[in-house]
Amino acid sequence: MAAKATPLRDIHRALGARMVDFAGWELPLHYGSQVSEHHAARAAAGVFDVSHLALTEVSGRGARPYLRRLLANGIDRLGERAGGLYSCLLDESGGVIDDLIAYRLDDHRYRVVSNAATAEPVRSQMRKVARAFPVRLEPDQERVALAVQGPQAMELGAAACRAAAGPRYAAALSALKPFNAMEEEGILAARTGYTGEDGFEIYLDAATGRVFWQALMDAGATPCGLGARDTLRLEAGLCLYGQDMDATVTPLHCGLRWTVAMDPPQRNFVGRRALEALWESPDLPSFKGLVLKGRGVLRAGQKVLTPAGEGVVTSGGYSPTMSASIGLARVPSGSYAQSEVEIRGAGVPCAVVKPPFVRRGQVLVDVEQTKE
Amino acid sequence: MSNRRKNEEKTVSEIPTELKFTSEHEWVRMEDEGTLAVGLTDYAQGQLGDLVFVETPEVGASFAAGDVCAVVESVKAASDVYAPVGGEVSAVNENLADSPELISEDPYGSGWLFRITPEDPSEWEGLLDSEQYGELLES
Structure with missing residues (x-):
């Protein structure tokens, strides 16, 4: 099966991107140097084509009760504002089908953005739960989705908006508060992201999306590929579905307890009973950050040897901001600050820290503690 | 190198003619x-x-041709490097410990x-x- 193309594929190719297959989509891995793109997003503004993400429109008078039942996080946490809520989508046993963002526009209109690789199981679960509610689900049209991230993202984004969507939209985007969302003139935007930097994500029709991309380039934003997206989210301590979590674990196994709303107790969301049984369990693992102190690179699947027992690296790689190898790991709970990771048969020391590693351009972990 | 892929961009015109190569994308001088x-x-x-x-x-370690004798790790993955011929390691590029990017910047020079x-000098001939390496890249 041929990989699906985003409406920007020819633009990426013309920029010299190395294209790769990602969850059935042909997407840029990098445009020359993944590390330079990473630094651009931390220091200025990077733009990512995330058109592979699955967008589902949820509408109707049952929309809010439906999302109360569907999502582990509480849609009512958004109150009456237009904003984005990060949540896991669970099965009855508490396993994570996907992580997603639900955007509330008003009480009858929501947008759900989920991962490309899980499009089928998400669609199936959303439909199954929808049978009990007066709600309409409409899948994706062909859209351009862009993530614009970095300390200059809002400024460059507003400039690009003036060119692509007019001054009124640009002004509204500039006024958008963190985690808030808006949809005007058919363009959904939210001040959210996956990098630990300021910025926004925006969903446009294909033609407007191409104009917007070009306007961002003209304003000086750096095109960034999937490679930088991964190292940025790793530094920000954000989970990647399929790596840090999947249907074999619950949100309590991957540092996402804070995204599960157990109040009010009468809200019977899918997976609630399974999570209640686990909630106070002393056997739950911890989800920690690792900074490698010896030589090598942390990679998913490596064994972690802690004073409390064995764990596993779920995501690992190189942090361009820290010039060190970092990782996320599922490890036995305990109050230790050091462990070893098995790399090619040898135990290499690493510091155990609380993620995130980097946020808003600043290294947050104690670098001294992580030195050899 | 273990994770080679085909049908990527060609760099045939820039392959130095004084070098020999392996099918694992190592050069030998x-x-x-x-x-x-x-x-x-x-x-x-x-x-x-x-x-x-x-x-x-x-330095001083001995390998047979095809043994894994080094590892390079990129932002993407770890890749094994194989000994192109059998023999004893006489020197290593110490600069790579602090500057692995030398391999990207100057692969045929300071990135050695x-x-x-x-052990058997005739292995060079093989x-x-x-x-031939250019043809391999094009195949």
Whole structure:
């Protein structure tokens, strides 16, 4: 099966991107140097084509009760504002089908953005739960989705908006508060992201999306590929579905307890009973950050040897901001600050820290503690 | 190199003609004193992406042709480097410990990995020449 193309594929190719297959989509891995793109997003503004993400429109008078039942996080946490809520989508046993963002526009209109690789199981679960509610689900049209991230993202984004969507939209985007969302003139935007930097994500029709991309380039934003997206989210301590979590674990196994709303107790969301049984369990693992102190690179699947027992690296790689190898790991709970990771048969020391590693351009972990 | 892929951009015109090559995308240079310098080809480094860590062999270690003797790690993945011929490692590029990016910047020069003293000097003859390596990239 041929990989699906985003409406920007020819633009990426013309920029010299190395294209790769990602969850059935042909997407840029990098445009020359993944590390330079990473630094651009931390220091200025990077733009990512995330058109592979699955967008589902949820509408109707049952929309809010439906999302109360569907999502582990509480849609009512958004109150009456237009904003984005990060949540896991669970099965009855508490396993994570996907992580997603639900955007509330008003009480009858929501947008759900989920991962490309899980499009089928998400669609199936959303439909199954929808049978009990007066709600309409409409899948994706062909859209351009862009993530614009970095300390200059809002400024460059507003400039690009003036060119692509007019001054009124640009002004509204500039006024958008963190985690808030808006949809005007058919363009959904939210001040959210996956990098630990300021910025926004925006969903446009294909033609407007191409104009917007070009306007961002003209304003000086750096095109960034999937490679930088991964190292940025790793530094920000954000989970990647399929790596840090999947249907074999619950949100309590991957540092996402804070995204599960157990109040009010009468809200019977899918997976609630399974999570209640686990909630106070002393056997739950911890989800920690690792900074490698010896030589090598942390990679998913490596064994972690802690004073409390064995764990596993779920995501690992190189942090361009820290010039060190970092990782996320599922490890036995305990109050230790050091462990070893098995790399090619040898135990290499690493510091155990609380993620995130980097946020808003600043290294947050104690670098001294992580030195050899 | 273990994770080679085909049908990527060609760098045939830039393959140095004085070098020999392996099908695992290593280059080998005959040095004056009869040792062989080994590195990764430009094609190989391009496939790997930004390099962040290199584990070179110990000086004095012996390998048979095809043994894993070094590891290079990029932002993407770890890749094994194989000994192109059998022999004893006589030198390693110490600069790579702090500057693995030398491999990307100057793959045929300051990005060399190690030198090996071949046990059987005739193994050199069995390596690919630049034309054969170019054909391999095009296949």
